[in-house]
Amino acid sequence: METVTVLGATGSIGCNTLDVINRHPDKYRVFAITGNTQLPLLMEQANKCSPRYVVIADPKNYDDALQLAKQHNVEAEILCGQQALEDVSSAPEVDAVMAAIVGAAGLLPTMAAVKAGKRVLLANKEALVMSGALFIDAANKSGAQILPIDSEHNAIFQCLPHDYTYGDLAGSGIAKILLTGSGGPFRERALDSFSSITIDEAATHPNWSMGRKITIDSATMMNKGLEFIEVCWLFGVNASDIDVVIHPQSIIHSMVQYVDGSVIAQMGNPDMRTPIAYGLAHPERIDAGVKPLDFKRLADFSFHTPCFERYPNLKLAIDACQNGQCATTSLNAANEVAVAHFLEGQIAFCDIAKVNEATLNALSMVEMTSIQQILEQDALARTKANELIRGKFQC
Template sequence: MTSARPQRVCVLGATGSVGVNTLDVISRHPDRFEVAALSGHRNIERLAQQVRDFQPARVVVADNDARQQLLARIGSGSTEVLVGEAALADIAATDDVDVVMAAIVGSAGLTSALAAARAGKRLLLANKESLVVAGDLLMRAVAESGAELLPIDSEHNAIFQCLPSDHRRQGVASVLLTASGGPFLNTPAEQLATVTPAQAVAHPNWSMGAKISVDSASLMNKGLELIEACWLFGLTPDDVEVVIHPESIIHSMVRYIDGSVIAQLGTPDMRTPIAFGLGYPDRIASGSAPLAFDPSLSLNFDQPDRDRFPCLRLAEQAIAAGGTLPAVLNAANEVSVAAFLDGRLSFTDLARINEAVMGRIGSTAVESVEQLLAIDQQARHAAEAVIEARRV
């Protein structure tokens, strides 16, 4: 993607783990990239430092209070400070942006990711919920606008790299989606009910935010990634094999009908897939450490235990049913994870809440973004009601 001028990048969710790593990669290539826009939620100190470092033309924050806090730190310079979801969509779709890194966590990132797709941008998708909630709408928007969608989740980025060069499924038998198994991979089932949020967010390999870390611990993250893979690569759930790989060295694989299996390996560092997306089709330096092939390197594999980690099974059921059920599951899970982090639920309650909400609301055919957002809110209210009922 080389050009006469630097590519102008918008980083949505700049203060989170993926956003910080994106800016790190960009900083290594000032001749190739410039930061045109940023968004952040509540980490105003970090966002202010990013504004000072990268001097974006525009930055978006959650509300007017956050805006005033940011302005107090950056002064009245050349950066315009905007507020709210509509502003997120605007900076993602503006003509002044070439590349959009969609790294807002949760369904809150859906509208801006769709705006980037509809505007024909290069969309680097780290927000898996956009595909989980609205996969049909997002993929249709990409096709209609001519946008370029590159997956940034390490697993989907690995699959993308292992597919044929035309990225069609010619000769592909299945994809193998690897999962570390999280911090509770070997925890006895009877102890899972008493694990703490602090234990759940302590991922053995990756440095991530609290929500995605809990999802990794419950294997919900792998379930959401399975749904994402189906949309990205035109797969059915039967085409996706989930494989436990505790070392997180093989990021995913593709199995071919001739018996070949092609894998993408690397150290567990999100800068690798980020650099792939920013530079594609060129390879650019990411800053990640090279993988050392020495006696300490170990590669182990196992099958996921869906009885101990039923969230994976729920995600498989949701994508098999289709329609709006993945959106229901995603919303219920966001609420249940927040309740767990707040100490209102046990770890084993996560799957119970999610399954109860799926049963209450069910699935209908996807019609529009507005419909999906309404169902998202319905599922959130249902999840809160189920949580409160369990506490009585």
């Protein structure tokens, strides 16, 4: 019986994690679930999975959470705030932590789990994008096991040799890592119509069911850019070792190309329960509730190279990856601000990339050696992005 904390339980990854856990009550029990604004759903989850703790990220929502807990007959202790998030991530009773809080907010609790030596199921790509070397160094020091949950990184992990040595592609006979992406909803849309893209259009993904922020990132392909950065840190590779490939069907989740001409691909229906189940049970396999591929019904696969004119955010992320930690931290922060303003109808779709690029150009890139410096740079980039939006990009 493994004990699991689910950070970000009410998001898409969190809900799917609890679904997989509920299919295997003999294998897993929930220690804590966390959420913030979707309080009714969080309490419904608590009533069903009976955690010891429920954590509310923002203390302002604590009183409402207490009332809802009574209404839903939740027996768990209700906690709130940043320290509580870190505590339930690092508690001695916890074996595994699903790190599924979206954005920079997930960095500190995820890092707490890493420093405590937990098995970390990493769905929060921003943690690595923001803290890179510090994150990996902390894992190496504590003995934490990092298992990628993003479908693409999970696929790469499955396609690598079991004895792969971090950073040694040549030693494993690997030529390239092929990172696939669907291309989002606008891969065939005329470029001269991008200025009229609506929020609803951008927030609808053709293949995956995800939260609004990550769906917008998929439409701009910033999500793929952040995944590109994460691949570098997860597997210890350089930007030149990775090729991004557009695969609209989202059946092949990523591939590893070997020097002998072989390509090993991981395939499956676009359902996040597959990588979640793989992470929970690794190195074993368990039922995820996902239908197997029916090869007789599969459409032809297609692949092509992404166009940076269509996806400027992807180019910004690849460049930032090559320019260092400060650049990737700043880009992630600027993008979170820009996407939030787009979802509020304050800037246009094309302005997201413009805000991101302008923010990077306005900031000095400095070396960062501590979490405090990373958080300060994150805050500085957010301030600059907001200033740019108020001053130039406001609709």
